[in-house]
Amino acid sequence: MSLAFNLAWRQLRSQWAAGEIRVLLLALVMAVAATTSVGFFTDRIQSTLARQGAMLLGADAVIVADHPIPPRFAEEATQSNIQISHTLEFPSMVLSGERSQLSEIKALGEGFPLRGALLIQQNGGVAHEAQGIPAPGTIWIEPRLANSLQLQEGDSLELGNSHFKVSAILYSEASRGGDMFSFAPRVMMNAADVQATGLIQFGSRVKYQLLLAADAGAMKTYTDWAQPLLARGERLQDLATARPEIRNALEKTQQFLGLAAMVSVVLAMVAMFLAAMPYVQSSQDSYALMRCFGASGKLISRILLLQTLMLAVIGSALGSLLGFVGQLGLGWLAGKLFVETLPAPSWQPALAGFIVGFATLLAVMWPSLLRLRNVPALHILRQDIALPSWTALWQYTPSVLLAFGLIAWHAGDIKLALAAIGGFSALIIAVLALTRLLRRLLLALPQQQSGAVQLGLAAIRRRPRLFMAQVLGFSLGMAALMLLALIRGDLLHNWQSSLPPDAPNRFVINIQADQLDAIKAFFKQEGLPTPELHPMVRARLTAINGKPLDIASYKDERAKRLAEREFNLSWAADMQDDNRLLAGQWWTPEQAGQPLLSLEQGIADMLHVKLGDHLSYDVAGQPLELTVSSLRKVEWDTMRANFFALTPPGVLDAMPANYLTSLHVPRDRENMLNRLVQQFTNLTVIDVAAVLEQVQAIINKMTSALQYIFGFSVLAGLIVLYAALVATRRERVKEATLLRVLGASTRQIRQSVWVEYLAVGLMAALVASLIANGLAFYISQQVLNIPFSFNWSTSLLTIVLAMILIPMASWWVLRGFLRFSPREILHST
Template sequence: MNAWLLFLRDWRAGELRLAGVALLLAVAAVSTVGFVQDRVAAALVIGAARLTAGDLVLASDQAPAPQRLERLAALGLAASPMATFSSMLRGPSRNVLVSVKAVAANYPLRGVLRVSAAVGGAEVAADGRASAAPRPGEVLLAPGLAARLGLGRGDRLRLGRAEFAVAGTIVDEPDGGLAAFRIAPRVMIAEQDLAATGLIRAGSRVSWRLAVSGAAADLARWRALEQAQLAPGERIESAADSRPEVRSLIEQAGQFLRLSSLASVLLASVALLFALRRHVERQRPVAAILRCLGASRALVWRRQAAALGVLGVLAGALGVACGAVLQAGLARILAPLVDVPLPAPGWRPALDGMAVGLILLAGFALPGLYSLGQVAPLRVLRNEDQEPGAPNRGRLLQRRLPVALAAVLTLLLVAVLGSAQPLLAAETCLAMLGVAALAALASRALIALGLRSAARLPQSWRLGVRSLARRPGFASLQAGALAVGLLVLLVLGLVRNDLLASWQASVPADAPNHFVLGIQADETAALQAFLRAEQRPPFDLRPLVRARLVAIDGKPVDLGAVKDPRERALLDREFNLSWAEHFNADNRLVAGSWWPQSGAAGGLSLERGFAERLHLGLGSRLRFDVAGVTVESTVASLRTVRWDSFQPNFFVIVRPGLLGDADASYLASFHLAAADQGFADRLVERFPQITLVDTGAMIAQVRGLTAQMALAVQFVFALALLAGVLVLLAGIQATHDERLREGAVMRALGATRAQLRTLQLVEFSVLGAAAGLCAAAGALLASWLVSTRLLELEWHFDPWIPVLGSLGGLLLVGITAALALRPLGRAVPAESLRLFG
C-alpha cells in the first residue's frame, strides 16, 4: 500500500499529530540551535578576526611572493600584506626609535582602523574610502609619539630616505595587540612607500604578515595548500591560535552552546518518546484488527513504519524550516547588539536537524512498531487493554525492555554524535538516566506513602494519589522524564551562572590598561620615587631578559627537525625570561614546587601549555643563550597562567640569581582611569625613554566579545527552557485520553470541576516534587562535573540555587499542568464518553 496514503489516513485521525509536533520540535530545536550556533560562531570568528586584522595570517620574514598572491586571488580570497620593522624616525627636533608598520590600502581586512586628526581629537572619517589606512606619502603616529615629538596633522618627518606628512594619530589599531610587546611606538605608512624608504635591505629584520579573509571553505583550502609548502620560519595563524585569551573565551562559549543544543535535543526527545508511546498504544487495536483480517506481522509493522517514515521526512523538513525562521528572528534581535553583521547560516545545521530527527524517530518508534506486529489477533474478541494471558511482569518486561533499551541507545547515539567530547556526552546521558531512575523510584515511594496515609487526606487528595497509583508505571516514567527535564534546565542554569561570572571576572573594571616597558635597572628607584610623589602605589616591576633557547636536555635545538609549526614558532624567537622570588597570584602551580630549598636542582618554572607544546616536563634541562652567555637549568615547576588577567606573565620564569648580572629591563602594568591622562603624560615626560602601551582599547574589544558571547549563551539557554516546557506538555498530553475519559466518568458521577482540578493538581504536585528533588540533587553533581571538567571553571556550591530550582520546577510543573488540563474540566461528559465508545 502507498505510504503517503497510509500516512494521510493516520494523520487525519489525529493519531500522528502529537508525534509529528514533537518530532518537529526536536528537529526545530536542533536546527535552530545549530543555525544560531553556526552564525554566532562565525560572528565570533569575525569578531576575533578583527583582532588579527584578517581571518588567517601568514607570518613570514619574506615579502609575499607574487605566486602566493595569485593563488589567493584565484581562490577568491582577499589579501592584505603588511611589514613591521624597527627604524629611526627623524622628526623636526629629534630622532626616535619606532616600530614601523607598512600596510596595504585595504588594511585591515577585519576590524576597523580608527584614526584621529590630533591627540585626543575627534576621529577622522576615512573620506569615503573603505579604510583609514595611510595613503602614499602619509604617516600615522601613535598618540604618545605625536605628543612627545609635538607633531600634528600636516607636519613632515622622515623615515629612511623618504619624507612623509603626518595624517593623524592612531586611536585603535585592530591587530596592535600585546603579543609583540612592542618596545617602540607605532608608526604606520602605506606599503607602496616601503621601497622609497630604502629601509628594507638584505639582512634587515622585517616581519611580514599576510592577512587573508574570505569564505570559510576557501580559507580552509588555502590553508591546506599553503601549510604543505611553508618555508622555515613561516606559519599560518588564526585569531584563535594567536591570542590565548580570546581562544579560551571562544572555546568555552562553543562548549556551552553545544551543551545547550544537546540539552534541547534530549528534552525534545523525551517529548517525542511520550508522543510515540501514545501513538503505538493507540495503534494496538488497529494492529489487532489488521491481523484478524489476515495481515502478516511483517505487513503490520511495515505499514506503520512507512507512515512514520513519511511523518519523519515531513516533520523533519518543517522542523528545519521552523528552525530557519526562528533563527532569523533571533538574528534580528541579536543584530543591533552584535557589531559584526551575522553571516548567513550554512546548510550543515539543516542536515544535522534532519538526521537527528530521523535517528530519534527510528530509535524510538521501531521497537514499538515491531511490538505492534506481535499483537495477538485474539485481542479483537476481548475488549481489554491487555495481551491474552495474565498481564504478568515478564510479559510487560518483554514488551517494554526493547523499547527502553532502544530509546537509551538512540539518545546516547544522538548525544555522542552531537558532541565534541563523546565520552563526556555518554557519561552525561547515563547520569541523566540515573537521575530519571532515581526520580521514578522516588515517585513510587511517594505514592506508597500517599496511599498509606490516604485515610487522613482530604477527599480529592485521596483521589489524586489513587489516580497516580492506578498507573504506577506511567507515573514513574513521567517523574523520570520530568526529573531529566528539570535537571537539564537546572544544570544549564547553574553552569550558565558560573560561566557568566567567570567571564565577567576575567576582565575586571580595574584591569590594568597600560603597560610600561623598557624601564632600565638604574631607573627603577627614580620611578618608584616618582610614583610616591604622585601618591600612587609602587609598580610591581618585572625583570625582562631576552634569551634564545639553544638546547633541550643537552641536545642542540634543530629547527629543521621540528615538524609542528607552532612548536617551531616558539623555538624560532627570542624569549622574554623573567625571574621572580614569589609566586604570581594569577598563576596556579600544577606540578613540582616553587623554588625548592637552596641546593636542590631546578631553576626554571614553565607555563604548562608552553611545556606541553615543546614536550617538556619536570626535570627537563634547558640551555638559554642570554646575550652570548649560556645559562642552563632544569624545570622545577609547571604553572597555568590566566592570560586574560592582563597582568604581565611569562612562559619561562627563572630562579632569582640564575641569570647572573645579565642586562635586564623592567616592565609593569597599571590601571589608568580615563580622567587621569595627565599622569601618563607626566610619566612619559619624566622618563622619556620608557614606552607606554595603552591596552585599554584591546580590553574593550575582549569585553565586547565577552558580552556578545554571554548574549548568545542566554538565547540558547532560553531555547532549551522552551523545549523543557514542551516536554511537560507532551507528558501531560500522553495521558490526555485517559484523563478525558476518567474526567467524563467522574463528572457523570457528580464530581465538580473544582474537584477534578484539585485531583489533577495533586497528581502533578506529587510528580513535580519527586522529580524536582531528584533533579536538584543531580544538578549539583552534574554542574560540578560540567564546570570543572568541561569548561574548567571554579565551581561554587550555592545551596540556594538547587532549592530555588526545585521549587521553581515544581511551580513550572503545576502551572503548565493546570493550563494544559483546563480544557478537560470544560469537556462535556457525554461527548467524551461517546468518543471512547
C-alpha cells in the same frame, strides 16, 4: 505497497482529526525547530564571531615571514578568488627637528585591511573609518607619538631618506591584535614609499605579511595547501594562533553553543518518548480490528513504517521552517545589538534538522512499532494492554544509542559528550531506583489518608511506570535547562572577571632594579595605586635532561620558534590567582633558593617537557639547571603580566634582571605616561588599550550571543516539555472521568492531581538539581576550564517552581474536560 500507503494515509488523517497524533507531531516539530533554530542561529553567530575575531588580524589568515614571501602564495590565493593585501613592518627612528622616537613602521598595500577598519582623526574632527590607506607622501601616526614629538596634522616627519606629511592621527588599527606587544608607537605609510626611504637593506628586521580573506571553505582549502609549503621563517597565522585570549573565548563560546544544541536534543527526545504514548494507545484498537479482518503482521509493519515516515517528513519540514523563522527574529535582534547584519545562514542546519527528525522519530517509535505490529485481536474485547514490561526495555536500545550519538555530535568535544552521557545515564538510573523505592514505601504505608491525598498516592501506586516516565521526563528536561543555566552563569562571570573595566591596558618594561623605589614613589605622587613589579631574567634553553636541545627535531613551527628564542624567567613566592596548578606542587617558603621550575602547560607540551625533567639554561654566559616541579594553566586573557617559566625566590637573585609591570591607565590620566617616560627615559611603554577594547567588544558580543541562545533554548525547552505534559492527557481524562462516575467531586480530583504531580515535581527537581550541579562542576572544571560555584539559589528556585508549576500545568491541561459530562467523555474515547 499501494494498499499499505492508502491505509497509512487514511489512518493518519483520522488520527489527526481525532487529535491523538497532534501531540506527537507537535513534539517532533518542536524537536526539529529547536535543533534547526539553534543550528541556524549559532551558525550565523559563529560566522560573525569569527569575522569579528578576524578584525584583530585585519584578515582571516596571514602568512608571516622574516623575508619576502614567495610569489606562489599570492598567486594561488588570486587563482582561488581569495582577497589579498601585503604589508611590511619594521622598527625605525623617526625625526622631527631635534626630537626623535623609536617607532613601529607599517607599510600598507592596497586593500588593507581585509577585515575590520582603521579609525583616524582628521582636521580636528571625531575619529572615523578611514577610506583606503595613506596617500603616497603622507603618514598616519598614533596619538602617543604625536604627544611625544609634539606633532599635529600637517607637520613634517623625517623617516630615513624621505620626509612625510602627517595627514591623520591613527586611533584604532584592525590588525594590531596579531602583534599586541609592539614596543613603540605606530606609524602607517603607503608601501609605495618604502623604497625611497632606504630603510630596508640587507640585515634589516622586517616582518613581511600576506593578508588573506575569503569564506571559510575557501580559506580552509588554501591553508591546507599552504601549510606544508611553509619554509623556515614562514608561518601561517590565524585567530587561533594570534590571540590566545580570543581563541579561548571563541572555544568556550562554541562549546556552550554545542551544549545548547545538545540540551535541545535531550529535551526533544524526552518529549517524543512521552508523546508516543497516546499515539500508541489510540492506535491499538485500529490495529486489533485489522487483525480481526485478517491483516498480517507484515502489512501492519508496513503501515506503521509508512506512517512514521510521513510524520517524519511533515514534522521535519515544519520544524525546519519554524526554526528558520524563529532564528530570523533572533538574528534581527542580534543584528541590532551588534550594530551589524549577521551573515545569511547556510543550508546545513536544515539538513541536520531533517536528519534529526527522521532519526529521532524512527528511534523513538521503534518500541511502539514492535508492540503495535503484534497487538492481538483480543484487544478489541480486553482494554488491558499497558506499558511495556521491564524485560522489554532492550527495545529502547536504538533510541539510547541514537541519543548518545546526537549528544556527541552536538557537543563537538569528547569530554563534554562523555560527561553529558554519563550525567544523564546517572539521572536515569537514579530516577528508576527512586521511583521503585517510593512505590514500595507507599505500598507499606497504611491506607488511611484523607480522600484527595489517598487518590493522588493511589495513582502513583497503581501506575508506577507511568509515574516513572513522568519523573524521568521532567527531571531530564529540568536537568538539561539547569545545566545550561549554571554553565552560562559561570561562563559569563568568568568573562566579566577576566576583563573587568580596570583590566591592564599598558605594559611598562625595561625597569631597572635601582629604579624600583623611584617608580613606586612616582605612582604614589600621581595618586595611582602602585602596580606589581615583576622581575625578568633573559635565558636561553640549551638542554633537556642533559641532552643538547635539537631545534630541528621539533616538527611544529611554533615549537621551533619557542625553543630557539630566549626565555623570560621570573620568580614568585606565591602563584597568581589567574594561574591554576595542573600537576606537581607549588613550592613552600622553605624551598626558597632551590633550583625548581614551574612551567606553563602549553609550552611544556610543545617542547615535550614533563614533570621532573631537568632543564639547562644559559643566563648571560652563566649555566643554570632547574627541575620542573609543577605545571600550570595560565589565563592569558586576564591581560596581566604572566610568565611561561617561574622559579622560587632566591634562585635568580644573582642573575642580571630588569622588571616589568602591567597597569590600567584611565583615559583622562594618559598624560601621566608622558611624565613617566620623561622622568625615566629608559622605560618603554606598550599600549594595548586599542586591542583591549577590541577584545572586550568581541567578548561582549559573545556574551550577548550566549544570552540569546540560552533564552531560545529555554523557550524551546518549555514548549517541548509542555508537549510532553499534554501527552499524558488521555490517561488523566479517563481516570478523572471514572472518579466522577464513582462520586468524586471536582475539588477532590483537583487535589489528587496536585498531590500526584507535587510528588512528580519534587522528585524530578531534586534529581535534576543533583545531576545538573554535578555535571556543571565537571564541565566547568574539565572542559571549559573556568571556576565553578555551586548555585544554591538556582537549585532552590528550580525545586520551588517545579512543585508549583508542574501541578498547575497538569491541572490546566485537565480542567477543560471536566466541563463535560462523564457520558460525553466516555463516548468520545
